[in-house]
Amino acid sequence: MDRIAANQLYVRVVETGSFSKAAADLGITQPTVTKTIAALEKRVGARLLNRNTRGVSPTDIGQVFYDKCKSIQREIDEADSLPALLAARVTGVVRISTSVAFGRRVLMPWLLEFMQRHADVRIDLSVDDRYVNLVEQGIDLALRMGKLADSSLGARFLGMNPWTMVSSTAYLARAGTPHKPGDLARHDCLVYSSVQGDDVWHLADKRGRQSTVRVQGRFRSNNLSALLEATRRGLGIAILPNYVAYPSLARGEVVAVMDDHALPAQEIHAVYPSPKLVPAKVSTLIAFLAERFHGEWWKDRALAA
Numbered sequence: 001m002d003r004i005a006a007n008q009l010y011v012r013v014v015e016t017g018s019f020s021k022a023a024a025d026l027g028i029t030q031p032t033v034t035k036t037i038a039a040l041e042k043r044v045g046a047r048l049l050n051r052n053t054r055g056v057s058p059t060d061i062g063q064v065f066y067d068k069c070k071s072i073q074r075e076i077d078e079a080d081s082l083p084a085l086l087a088a089r090v091t092g093v094v095r096i097s098t099s100v101a102f103g104r105r106v107l108m109p110w111l112l113e114f115m116q117r118h119a120d121v122r123i124d125l126s127v128d129d130r131y132v133n134l135v136e137q138g139i140d141l142a143l144r145m146g147k148l149a150d151s152s153l154g155a156r157f158l159g160m161n162p163w164t165m166v167s168s169t170a171y172l173a174r175a176g177t178p179h180k181p182g183d184l185a186r187h188d189c190l191v192y193s194s195v196q197g198d199d200v201w202h203l204a205d206k207r208g209r210q211s212t213v214r215v216q217g218r219f220r221s222n223n224l225s226a227l228l229e230a231t232r233r234g235l236g237i238a239i240l241p242n243y244v245a246y247p248s249l250a251r252g253e254v255v256a257v258m259d260d261h262a263l264p265a266q267e268i269h270a271v272y273p274s275p276k277l278v279p280a281k282v283s284t285l286i287a288f289l290a291e292r293f294h295g296e297w298w299k300d301r302a303l304a305a
Helices: 003-016 019-026 030-044 060-087 100-117 169-175 181-186 224-232 242-251 280-292
Strands: 049-052 055-058 092-098 121-127 141-145 154-161 163-167 189-192 200-204 210-214 237-241 266-272
Touching (some): 003 019, 003 060, 019 030, 092 100, 092 280, 100 224, 100 280, 141 280, 181 200, 189 224, 224 237
Parallel strands (some): 189 237
Antiparallel strands (some): 154 266, 163 237
16 A cells, blocks of 8 residues: 555545444445554654554654644545636637638627636637637637537537628629529629538528529638628629628618528537536537527627627
């Protein structure tokens, strides 16, 4: 038995006043207790316990030794519980990854609000439209769109990310307004090149009938803000996430096109490295974000224009 374990055993013997009770409490045999205490007294060079038919009690030296062992045991217990205590505090750095437009327009305003609520939290936000490996990059939390692949990562569904079709009134006045999916093939369409099958648009009418149309146009980009600006300047028709399009729709800079047809919406997930070991700073932030992805969340006044 190592020194720490032997000292802990000695504490238990003093507190129970019995070798046999200490043995029963610790799930070991009484001879093991006797042998360990004898070895302990030999190591420290003093008799620590008075033994009689009624049990055992510490000697004067044994009492001082008990008090010191008890103090050391409390320190060990505090050290063992320290990681859990720290994990339960909403403090420290949260490293977050998400896409560029979503990070700037949606996540950034809400993260600032979260930091105002939790003064001990620091945020390290990384925006990139490419896939990021959470474990390799040391990311605590990623916000991702679309269906999740099966993995060992933890994840929580937050809400839906709907899209809308928009254009400027100037473009529609010049090129005409499309009314059915097939009409789009004759229009300048602004293509978001980060999405797989980006030049193939999928629509559903009010009766749920699906249509697929291949579109083309003079401008394409992997940046949603660039597509919005091209739309505002009358270069064509675009499909954009509501959180990108809504401020311009509200100001009348663009108008909805074919709003009697629905576009596919994306799932929004919070993704984190482990499904079991989730620090409080991460779980608290996820809960905070989950409260905001309700209803028409893209109309939140706090969101960047």
